[in-house]
Amino acid sequence: MKQLLNRFSPRRLGHLVPIFVLLALLGLFLSGCDTDTPQNTFDTKGEVAEKQAEIFYIAMWPAIAIMILVLGGLLVIMLRFRERDPKYVPPQIHGNTRLELAWTIAPAVLLLAIAVPMVVTIWDIGREPSEDAFRVNVIAQRFSWEFQYPEYTDEDGTPLSVFDQSGFHIPAGREVAFYLESVDVIHSFWLPKLGGKLDVVPGQVNVLWLRADEPGSFSGQCAEFCGLDHANMTMTVIAQPQDELDAWAAEMLE
Amino acid sequence: MASVAVPKRSPLSEALKGVRLSAADYGSIWSWIATVDHKRIGILYGVSAFVFFMLGGVEALLLRVQLAQPDSGFLDPDAYNRLFTMHGTTMIFLVVMPMSSAFFNLLVPLMIGARDVAFPRLNAFSFWLFLAGAIFLNASFFTGDILNGNLGAPDAGWFGYAPLNLREFTPGHGLDFWMLGLQMFGIASLAGGFNFIVTILNMRAPGMTLFRMPVFVWMTLITSFLIIFAMPIIAVALFELTFDRLFDANFFNAEAGGNPLLWQHMFWLFGHPEVYILILPAFGIISAILPTFSRKPLFGYAFVVFSGIAIGFMSWGVWVHHMLTTGLGTVANSAFGVTTILIAVPTGVKIFNWMATLWGGSIRFRPPLMFAVGTVAMFTLGGLSGVLHSMVPSDFQQQDSYFVVAHLHYVLFGGAIFGLFGGIYYWFPKFTGRLLNEKLGHINFWLMFIGFNLTFMPMHVSGLLGMPRRIYTYNGEMGWNLWNQMSTVGAFLIALSVLVFLFNFFRSLRHGEESGPDPWDARTLEWSIPSPPPEYNFKEIPTVSSRDAFWHQKYREDETGKIVPVLAGGAVDDEAPEDEAEGEHGHGIHLPSPSYMPLIAASGFPVIATGLIYDYALVPVGFALILIGFFGWVLEPATEEE
Numbered sequence: 001m002k003q004l005l006n007r008f009s010p011r012r013l014g015h016l017v018p019i020f021v022l023l024a025l026l027g028l029f030l031s032g033c034d035t036d037t038p039q040n041t042f043d044t045k046g047e048v049a050e051k052q053a054e055i056f057y058i059a060m061w062p063a064i065a066i067m068i069l070v071l072g073g074l075l076v077i078m079l080r081f082r083e084r085d086p087k088y089v090p091p092q093i094h095g096n097t098r099l100e101l102a103w104t105i106a107p108a109v110l111l112l113a114i115a116v117p118m119v120v121t122i123w124d125i126g127r128e129p130s131e132d133a134f135r136v137n138v139i140a141q142r143f144s145w146e147f148q149y150p151e152y153t154d155e156d157g158t159p160l161s162v163f164d165q166s167g168f169h170i171p172a173g174r175e176v177a178f179y180l181e182s183v184d185v186i187h188s189f190w191l192p193k194l195g196g197k198l199d200v201v202p203g204q205v206n207v208l209w210l211r212a213d214e215p216g217s218f219s220g221q222c223a224e225f226c227g228l229d230h231a232n233m234t235m236t237v238i239a240q241p242q243d244e245l246d247a248w249a250a251e252m253l254e
Numbered sequence: 255m256a257s258v259a260v261p262k263r264s265p266l267s268e269a270l271k272g273v274r275l276s277a278a279d280y281g282s283i284w285s286w287i288a289t290v291d292h293k294r295i296g297i298l299y300g301v302s303a304f305v306f307f308m309l310g311g312v313e314a315l316l317l318r319v320q321l322a323q324p325d326s327g328f329l330d331p332d333a334y335n336r337l338f339t340m341h342g343t344t345m346i347f348l349v350v351m352p353m354s355s356a357f358f359n360l361l362v363p364l365m366i367g368a369r370d371v372a373f374p375r376l377n378a379f380s381f382w383l384f385l386a387g388a389i390f391l392n393a394s395f396f397t398g399d400i401l402n403g404n405l406g407a408p409d410a411g412w413f414g415y416a417p418l419n420l421r422e423f424t425p426g427h428g429l430d431f432w433m434l435g436l437q438m439f440g441i442a443s444l445a446g447g448f449n450f451i452v453t454i455l456n457m458r459a460p461g462m463t464l465f466r467m468p469v470f471v472w473m474t475l476i477t478s479f480l481i482i483f484a485m486p487i488i489a490v491a492l493f494e495l496t497f498d499r500l501f502d503a504n505f506f507n508a509e510a511g512g513n514p515l516l517w518q519h520m521f522w523l524f525g526h527p528e529v530y531i532l533i534l535p536a537f538g539i540i541s542a543i544l545p546t547f548s549r550k551p552l553f554g555y556a557f558v559v560f561s562g563i564a565i566g567f568m569s570w571g572v573w574v575h576h577m578l579t580t581g582l583g584t585v586a587n588s589a590f591g592v593t594t595i596l597i598a599v600p601t602g603v604k605i606f607n608w609m610a611t612l613w614g615g616s617i618r619f620r621p622p623l624m625f626a627v628g629t630v631a632m633f634t635l636g637g638l639s640g641v642l643h644s645m646v647p648s649d650f651q652q653q654d655s656y657f658v659v660a661h662l663h664y665v666l667f668g669g670a671i672f673g674l675f676g677g678i679y680y681w682f683p684k685f686t687g688r689l690l691n692e693k694l695g696h697i698n699f700w701l702m703f704i705g706f707n708l709t710f711m712p713m714h715v716s717g718l719l720g721m722p723r724r725i726y727t728y729n730g731e732m733g734w735n736l737w738n739q740m741s742t743v744g745a746f747l748i749a750l751s752v753l754v755f756l757f758n759f760f761r762s763l764r765h766g767e768e769s770g771p772d773p774w775d776a777r778t779l780e781w782s783i784p785s786p787p788p789e790y791n792f793k794e795i796p797t798v799s800s801r802d803a804f805w806h807q808k809y810r811e812d813e814t815g816k817i818v819p820v821l822a823g824g825a826v827d828d829e830a831p832e833d834e835a836e837g838e839h840g841h842g843i844h845l846p847s848p849s850y851m852p853l854i855a856a857s858g859f860p861v862i863a864t865g866l867i868y869d870y871a872l873v874p875v876g877f878a879l880i881l882i883g884f885f886g887w888v889l890e891p892a893t894e895e896e
């Protein structure tokens with residue numbers, strides 16, 4: 001009984017304070033991610049971003065479990081095996097092959113298991129854009145974006161070209177294929193709520209497809225350091241129903 | 255008298271001999287400059303690395319002040335970009351790597367029972383060339399108009415991606431200093447890598463088989479192999495960049511048919527092994543600390559060693575995980591995603607081995623142990639976020655976001671730096687004869703631990719909320735404000751902890767409690783000799799018959815299987831061999847003489863580099879210095895007659 005009381009003495013409980021603080025912080029962080037801030041990668045508004053978030057969760061929950069296991073384990077070990085008698089020399093255990101094989105194989109199996117959905121998703125979202133995707137050519141330059149719309153041309157056949165960094169329009173509910181080109185250095189095209197980024201590499205054309213499920217306005221920015229004003233290489237993309245988009249384009253062409 | 259048989263010495267060579275002898279006086283400042291003693295070179299490495307640690311830290315504080323609030327005007331974008339480039343470059347190349355070299359130098363000969371490294375003068379050359387490169391790199395600050403607040407440092411990031419690194423996009427000399435400084439640093443590391451490989455393979459005491467070596471020595475060996483294979487890759491990349499920038503070649507220029515991604519392949523083929531070069535020494539350090547303070551041998555020595563070797567091999571097959579968003583395609587991304595996930599296995603195994611080492615022990619909560627356990631805990635978090643990165647589809651969201659910044663600091667600061675601090679607390683008494691103050695050590699640890707987590711934990715969140723890396727400003731509407739404020743406060747806590755450490759360091763140097771040879775009841779050979787160790791390390795080269803050689807001199811199993819101290823014979827604490835009778839150079843031990851040649855040879859490199867940037871006339875001068883240094887090195891006697 002006395003031992004039991006001793007176990008829960010305030011001094012002992014004091015050791016647990018860090019755990020509570022950590023758990024509280026973990027809660028704070030998890031809730032921090034549950035907001036609708038403009039570039040929140042969890043507040044997904046499109047198919048690609050959704051699938052990427054799913055993969056994240058598949059790995060995140062086991063990671064949090066392992067984190068709690070290891071940190072908790074360390075804490076327990078530290079308390080339970082702290083020195084009581086400075087003269088005491090514990091048995092000299094050199095290892096245990098079976099145990100060690102177990103904790104090598106178990107994580108390997110766990111990791112390979114989460115690798116399966118990962119590879120499936122790589123191929124799923126890494127496919128070519130579909131035939132009827134809406135094509136946009138994105139031209140990146142230090143430190144702004146240009147969207148060209150081959151589907152909308154003027155009388156001479158020049159495509160509609162938009163430089164307004166807060167007014168790039170795309171169709172909602174339809175796949176959009178972004179053909180990414182750079183005229184200078186490497187940039188990275190990123191619209192977090194619609195999907196992960198793809199680099200814009202001079203000398204090659206990278207193709208990224210995304211889809212906005214609903215109409216809305218999406219904030220994005222360059223994600224590869226490209227020089228002095230990289231921080232301000234931002235954009236806002238507006239997704240709207242096809243007919244509204246067509247009307248907008250017609251107006252822009254005038 | 256004047257016989258022809260005695261070669262006549264020229265006044266010059268007599269004078270040179272005089273200079274060398276003045277350096278042999280083991281107390282003068284010259285004896286430090288000309289030293290070839292591995293312990294002194296280790297101290298030089300450690301002190302320089304710590305100075306750069308503070309410099310890199312100040313740069314980080316400036317960055318954090320700028321980011322503390324949205325739309326801040328504290329730094330202009332130009333200064334911000336230069337500071338983050340210098341911060342990253344400094345911390346990786348001028349802090350963690352040389353700090354690890356400090357421990358290699360201080361410990362490897364002592365742990366394997368040797369009197370020095372295999373090539374003492376080459377060792378001194380490594381240090382001076384590292385220092386030359388480091389100072390050269392930092393000199394770039396002054397190439398700008400610094401009086402008007404315009405820094406001149408490089409500004410293309412520590413990874414210097416092409417084609418941003420070309421003259422067309424990054425004019426100014428900052429980047430030239432960066433590429434040439436790193437080149438020097440690479441040569442220095444290569445020389446050090448070869449030196450330690452030869453030392454470890456050839457200079458072990460009798461009976462010290464490879465599998466009786468302390469884990470720290472194993473980690474040094476693996477790191478050294480990684481260095482000699484990784485450094486040439488970045489050297490080639492830097493050479494190509496040098497040609498592009500200085501002689502208008504077109505390796506990376508897309509407009510002329512060059513390939514910008516070539517740079518990334520080379521950089522990360524170097525860069526991923528590099529991250530293990532940064533972490534394995536710390537793994538070695540905590541593999542020494544945890545057993546000592548739990549009074550148990552390392553659990554699963556073979557597993558820890560072999561997983562280290564496995565990491566050494568696997569780290570060559572994962573570099574594309576830094577390039578997942580460059581458009582290499584689904585096949586490459588799948589393959590490298592899986593290899594990256596798998597490298598977490600040998601990395602993770604060690605964590606369980608360390609926990610099992612503590613399990614069942616008698617754990618003493620001294621500062622070295624606190625830092626070592628801190629390392630295990632924080633590295634675990636960094637490893638886990640590494641696994642999250644290796645999930646390719648979601649990495650498309652995390653790449654180049656603050657989530658990566660969080661990951662890399664958990665492994666590099668939480669892993670490497672915490673481990674190195676643990677090493678400082680652990681071995682300080684060995685090399686100074688005094689203990690660092692214990693209370694201040696605990697304060698240091700807790701401030702750093704809390705500050706570290708407060709700084710970097712919120713970066714996971716800001717990254718997931720879509721905050722990209724390397725931006726000097728952000729909009730207040732993005733929901734990143736709180737997390738950035740936390741990070742900035744945390745950064746100042748870390749700075750405070752470093753001040754506490756410095757105070758402790760200088761105070762303890764003079765007033766610290768005397769430690770004696772073996773203050774921690776430790777297990778490896780370096781504790782069997784006096785603190786600080788004599789110049790020649792071991793009066794008699796020990797003969798080794800087991801792992802944890804020193805422990806077995808002190809303890810044995812009695813009939814019942816209980817562990818008891820060996821009463822007589824073993825070199826326990828106060829009975830450690832003293833060397834009064836023999837005098838300083840007892841036993842006629844021949845040590846290599848001090849030499850100025852390594853310094854002279856190393857000093858040629860920055861001269862060449864300056865010449866390449868400003869005036870080719872300096873290039874032959876630099877080559878001449880190198881030649882003088884190397885010729886003197888070959889011609890001077892390795893051991894001075896007295």
Ligand code: HEM
Nearest residue numbers: 529533575576598601637640641643644653654662665666
């Ligand atoms: C469990 C093992 C590890 C895994 C699976 C892993 C995985 C990764 C991945 C996939 C990235 C790229 C993230 C991105 O840019 O999107 C990354 C970045 C990085 N990792 Fe690790 N990592 C591991 C351990 C380490 C270690 C031990 C270190 C160093 C001590 C380290 C240092 C870094 C650094 C410095 C970067 C950022 C490089 C940059 O872009 O500037 N990692 N890691």
Ligand SMILES: [Cu+2]
Nearest residue numbers: 222224226230
């Ligand atoms: Cu950019």
Ligand SMILES: [Cu+2]
Nearest residue numbers: 526529575576
């Ligand atoms: Cu890597």
